[in-house]
Amino acid sequence: MRSRLTIIAQRGTFFSSTKRCFASASSEKDQICELAASNIRFGAGSTSEIGADLREMRARNVIVFVDPNISHQNLPCLHTLLDSLSRNNLNVHVYDKVRVEPSDVSFKHAIDFMSNLHSSVGLDAVVALGGGSTIDTAKAANLYTCHPPPDGDFYTYVNPVVGKGRPIPGPLLPLIAVPTTAGTGSETTGVAIFDDIPSKSKTGIAHRRLKPFLGVIDPQNTAAIPPEVAKYSGLDVLCHSIESYTALPYNERPKPQSPLHRPAYQGSNPISDVWSLHALRTAAKHLSQAVRHPENVEARSEMLLAAAAAGVGFGNAGVHLCHGMSYPVASQVKSYVPPGYDGVDHPLVPHGHSVIVNAPSVFRYTGRAAPERHLECARILAAARDDRGTRGTLDGMTKGSNFLASPDDAGKYLAQEIRHIMLDLDVPIGLRALGYDDDDIDELVEGTLPQHRVTKLSPRPVGREELEILFRDALEDG
Ligand SMILES: NC(=O)c1ccc[n+]([C@@H]2O[C@H](COP(=O)([O-])OP(=O)(O)OC[C@H]3O[C@@H](n4cnc5c(N)ncnc54)[C@H](O)[C@@H]3O)[C@@H](O)[C@H]2O)c1
Ligand SMILES: [Fe+2]
Known part of the structure; x- marks a missing residue:
């Protein structure tokens, strides 16, 4: 019989040996978070x-x-x-x-x-x-x-x-x-x-x-937004909300020298959590309708509100690896020209695509550092699938259960839910679909390493070796 493991494990319990590098050498942790309001x-x-x-x-x-x-x-x-x-x-x-x-x-x-x-x-x-x-x-x-x-x-x-x-x-x-x-x-x-x-x-x-x-x-x-643009910008909202909710907590970051030095991206915190979760629930419920039925004013309105709420959430908490890894995916594009991006005369990977393509691989990796949060996001996405009349609870998990067979399962559930959404919206899965192959991994890793502002907010630290594994995983499967 498989042993069962409760998910009340503290964040960080399962960290790998990779050291986290912050610009400040202070070992004292920050105890303060703030919400910079947006009008x-x-x-x-x-x-x-x-x-x-x-x-x-x-x-x-x-x-x-x-x-x-x-x-x-x-x-x-x-x-x-x-x-x-x-x-x-x-x-x-x-x-x-x-x-x-x-x-x-x-x-x-x-x-x-x-x-x-x-x-x-x-x-x-x-x-x-x-x-x-x-x-x-x-x-x-x-x-x-x-x-x-x-x-x-x-x-x-x-x-x-x-x-x-x-x-x-x-x-x-x-x-x-x-x-x-x-x-x-x-x-x-x-x-x-x-x-x-x-x-x-x-x-x-x-x-x-x-x-x-x-x-x-x-x-x-x-109203006039092409479905492809609605799709990829909506997937950006999903990632903003999940990444900000699963980011390293603000009180695991070093204390700044003064309030002026507290970064805008503070890590997940009780105030940004409210915005991120609200954004995730709203986007999960309305994204598919907004893409498929642009005449549905309610779905379009809700997606705009979700985007703004996610902006308040990640604007204060930050994003982490899906975005950190997206930057070289977007900037090293070779010849990919996305369908439905009218008037674009240069190769590009739409921002939301460059982010979501890494998401399954990332969350499988980060899940064990904050299993309860990854599971909560997976449940929100699964519940939205229920609403759309497709399938129900997380595969192999009883509704409401708080037990995981392994600490990695929370991330796997979340990755699986994201794949469902990608398939549902016809998003090409994996980096190969964007023209990347094994020979590109080194450059993609090199392009991610300097993105400290976001990579250091990963709930589980990454270095060169981990990024290489993550990109290899994202090549095939995302
Ligand atoms: N500043 C931030 O906080 C932040 C956060 C995430 C992403 N970004 C950046 O934003 C950029 C992506 O922006 P985006 O996804 O909003 O898309 P975009 O501004 O790049 O536009 C994408 C395409 O959609 C078209 N378009 C936009 N609105 C339209 C409408 N209503 N009707 C018809 N066509 C329309 C545009 O002409 C363009 O061809 C990236 O550079 C990304 O890195 C910024
Ligand atoms: Fe983004």
């Missing part, structure tokens, strides 16, 4: 209020960021926004050269445009209408326009190890972020992500001052 307005038609908001703020000159796809199709969301701005007599300057999956080059292009415009007309506010690519580009342009680094070095504010990670020295122009995808939660976060071509890695800029002044969440803006 959000939600509701159909909320985009048409933006002009009045800006007028109220006494803005005159406004820059609007959009991507070329939204601009060339002149989607109703753009029309609604521009109409609202012109009704309020604002001078509007549109930047429509945002790159889908931005890079250092595309960020610099946007920064030059906005800086030159600001020098000539004096801008008062920024509006970003689009997915994470657009909102992140607007954040970066706003930052470098307001606080150009004295030596002109673009890497001044970029996360270490790629950049210098200098804190942002003062406030930026108010940014109103209007998401048109239900995914990144960028409208709530102080993060801007880009592909750094010289270092062949994806990295970003992270600071509370990058947080938008207001996120306007309008379900009318996702």
Whole structure:
């Protein structure tokens, strides 16, 4: 008979021998966590209020960021926004050269445009209408326009190890972020992500001052979203919520020298847990409908709310290995061009795909460090399958049971539930489907190792050896 093991094991009981490396040498643990609030307005038609908001703020000159796809199709969301701005007599300057999956080059292009415009007309506010690519580009342009680094070095504010990670020295122009995808939660976060071509890695800029002044969440803006975009941005929401809920707890991180040095990504904590779990339940319930039935306004609205809630959760707790490993998967893409991404003229792996492709492999590995949390996530996903009339409880486990045959089982259950979702949504499984093979493993590992900001939040530590195993696992099976 197999022996049974309760899952009340403490986090960390099953850690491997790999040492966790933090920048601070302090052995004292942090005992404090905080929620940096995000301002959000939600509701159909909320985009048409933006002009009045800006007028109220006494803005005159406004820059609007959009991507070329939204601009060339002149989607109703753009029309609604521009109409609202012109009704309020604002001078509007549109930047429509945002790159889908931005890079250092595309960020610099946007920064030059906005800086030159600001020098000539004096801008008062920024509006970003689009997915994470657009909102992140607007954040970066706003930052470098307001606080150009004295030596002109673009890497001044970029996360270490790629950049210098200098804190942002003062406030930026108010940014109103209007998401048109239900995914990144960028409208709530102080993060801007880009592909750094010289270092062949994806990295970003992270600071509370990058947080938008207001996120306007309008379900009318996702009406025209292609199913593939809805799918991959929705899978990003799932990973944000699960990773932030299973991240290393905040009180297992070293104590910072001062509150100013407490990272935005603090590790899982009682406040972010509320947001992450709510986001997971909501996304698990509505993702499939939102992808298959874009006319279902309730499903689209709920997915937008889930994306924002997950953004508040991970914006304060952080994400870990699925994201850490996604960055080289995205930046080392060879020739993969995703179906359904209209107007994209370069190979790319959609962000949500680059993340979910690693998820089964990651959670099989991390499960033993926090079995109760992995099991809870698996149960939420299984319950949503029940609602969709497919299958019921976790395979081989009695409903409500809190016993596992092995500490690794919680991660296996979660991986299995994620595979069900991927199959249900026709997501190609495994890295081979994206053009990677065994010869790429070393480079993928090299591209993950510098992602300390997120990899150190893995509930179970990883080093080169573990990452190699994880990527090999993700090649076939995800
Ligand atoms: N800042 C953060 O907190 C954060 C978090 C996660 C991811 N990201 C980043 O965000 C980027 C991904 O953003 P995304 O997934 O939102 O997609 P995206 O902005 O890259 O857009 C994807 C595609 O969808 C199209 N599109 C967007 N909205 C549409 C609509 N309503 N109708 C029709 N087409 C539409 C775009 O034109 C584009 O072709 C990545 O670079 C990722 O790294 C940022
Ligand atoms: Fe993400």
